[in-house]
Amino acid sequence: MKKNKTAIPPGKVKKPVSSKSKAVLTQASPKPKPSRKRIKITIAVTGLNNTDNPGPGIPVIRSLRESKIFEPRIIGLAYENLEPGIYMRDHVDKVYQMPYPSAGTDLLISRLEYINSVEKIDVLIPNFDAELYSFMKSSAKLKKMGIKTFLPTLEQFEERHKAVLSEYGKKYGISVPKSTPIYSVSEVYNLSRDFEFPVLVKGKYYDAYIAYNNEQIINYFNKITSKWGVPVIIQEFIKGTEVNVIALGDGKGKTIGAVPMRKQYITDKGKAWGGITIDDKQLLKITRDVISKTKWRGGMELEMIKTTNNEYFLLEINPRIPAWVYLAVGAGQNIPEALVKLAMGMPVMPYTEYEVAKMFVRYSYDMICDIKTFEKLSTTGEL
Amino acid sequence: MKIKKNIAVSENGFVFDPTTGDSYSLNEIGTEFLNLMKAGKSKEKIQKEIMNKYDVDEITFEKSFHDFIKMLATYQLIEDHEEK
Known part of the structure; x- marks a missing residue:
């Protein structure tokens, strides 16, 4: 359910939505006072x-x-x-x-x-x-x-790799979809023992495709390896809504900032071309838990799937600031600024609020x- | 049958669920239903208000209200769904 849907009693006519209408549900975030000299x-x-x-x-x-x-x-x-x-x-x-x-x-x-x-x-x-x-x-x-x-430590960077996400889930008590790395086409035919179609076929850094049969897996395997090499990750497909969180950890277990977002408009490459900040306390709790347990250092993006039963599965941890970071700034958390302060060894007060229902829409x-x-x-x- | 507390409804019938980021458009009657539900009114009270205000018979109201509630439940906009 990505677009504005109707919930109208039968026989009634849908009214156009006024552009002036607001979904006002804010956790008002005070703007930082301008300092005298930057x-x-x-x-x-x-x-x-x-x-x-x-x-x-x-x-x-x-x-x-x-x-x-x-x-x-x-x-x-x-x-x-x-x-x-x-x-x-x-x-x-x-x-x-x-x-x-x-x-x-x-x-x-x-x-x-x-x-x-x-x-x-x-x-x-x-x-x-x-x-x-x-x-x-x-x-x-x-x-x-x-x-x-x-930046994250090498250990933090390595242990959240897509290829070892299952171990990561076990270690930190986070639900993750079943996944396995494959290194050659010959391994594709053994996957049916552990996976049901469809499955996700993912590159180690970028790219993800849904495959409905072995031929499609092989096709995507070749496509991905030509760009990113091996392994290619085969992941259980979990039906639900993708939700993402941008966050910043101080390296000591504290979350300096975190803003959850739901993609509203997705390109054929799976990238958000529009999104909205959401009020998802469970998602924020998971984020804070991950940062606290891993003592994450630096920017990150958690990509998760929320099922209709309100279960959350971790799909990926991107170990850097995501491209939609400006939405977080618009919602009241200047995460890049906080990251620079941390890098400079300056004291940083954690953000505790953000504005819900802030949207971004990209354009070319x-x-x-x-x-x-x-x-x-x-x-x-x-x- | 309670509408989720954090659901926002504008006077134009724009509904926003901040937990999921989903939004919906309601027509006039839908907006009225939702606002009455948000105000904590029972189905009987809503029925009375609507039937006093509009030229609608009980069966039509029942059907419309039932469909509306089912739709709200489908979109997970209500906390507990008890059909009365």
Whole structure:
């Protein structure tokens, strides 16, 4: 039930819904008082791919630009020349091209060393799952360079992987759908012993498809492995409503912020193109429990399924801020700002409230760019 | 038969369930039913009010009200569903 539905006595005519009508159910969140002088800070952000499969970079930058505490200079780090965020000059002050994480951590860090020698980065916010490992592994080097991060520990990162989610569920007492990693097509034919169709076929970082037979599993297996490699995760399909929570853990067990959201409009890639904040206390309790038990450090997104019996199943934990973070800011919790404060070692008061029924609706927008900007980035690696 | 406490109903008949994020549109009579239910009125009182206000016979009211309650139950908008 994703769209506005009708509940009308028989024989009656549905009235159009006035655009002025409000669903007012708020947990009013006081806006932070503007501080007299904002702190100048240089923040490097990745994930500028504001495409139909959007990275969180631009929403994170928007959130930081609205900070009442920081006055950020934003350094965009881009992996591809056509990441839209590169050309959004109101958002990024400077952009540098980065080598793909798959090229190796040394190359990545060496490039960052150069960028840091020019920009003197205070805080780095990586926004891609695929790059997190490299940055986490290099945390000591980054620290030496004076770059602060606020990332999960390697252990936290590894234990919540989709391939080991069942163990995670057992360890922390969370219901998770049955799942198993597979590494080759030959394993597909053994799945019927443990799974009933349909099943979800998932990549280790991204992509998820519903398969109704073995042929479809094989098709999706090949599609996913060509992009993300193995393993591919086969997961029990649980019928229900997908609900998500963005949260921030302080690394000591405390939840600094948490806002639950229900997707209202989903793209063919399964991405939220519209969503609404919801008042789901059980979901928040699960989130706080996870953060408390795991002592989660950094931003995260919990993806869960709520069944019609009001049971919750954890589908995934994304170990970073999600692309819909700006909704949380609109609802009263500036999670990127709080993350920067944590990275800087500043005291942070946990958010306790947010506005329910705040919505976001995405849109696409054509920017007209000059070939010279593209040329400059392509030839010099910076813009 | 109680409407979930946190359900919001606007004067235009827009219903929002903050727990699920679902929203619904009601027509005039639906809005009236829901508001009367939210006010804690019994089915008998609702029936009396509606029949006083509109030219409707008991059978039509019964059918409409019953259908409405069933729909609310389907969408999990009521806390306890007792058919009376």
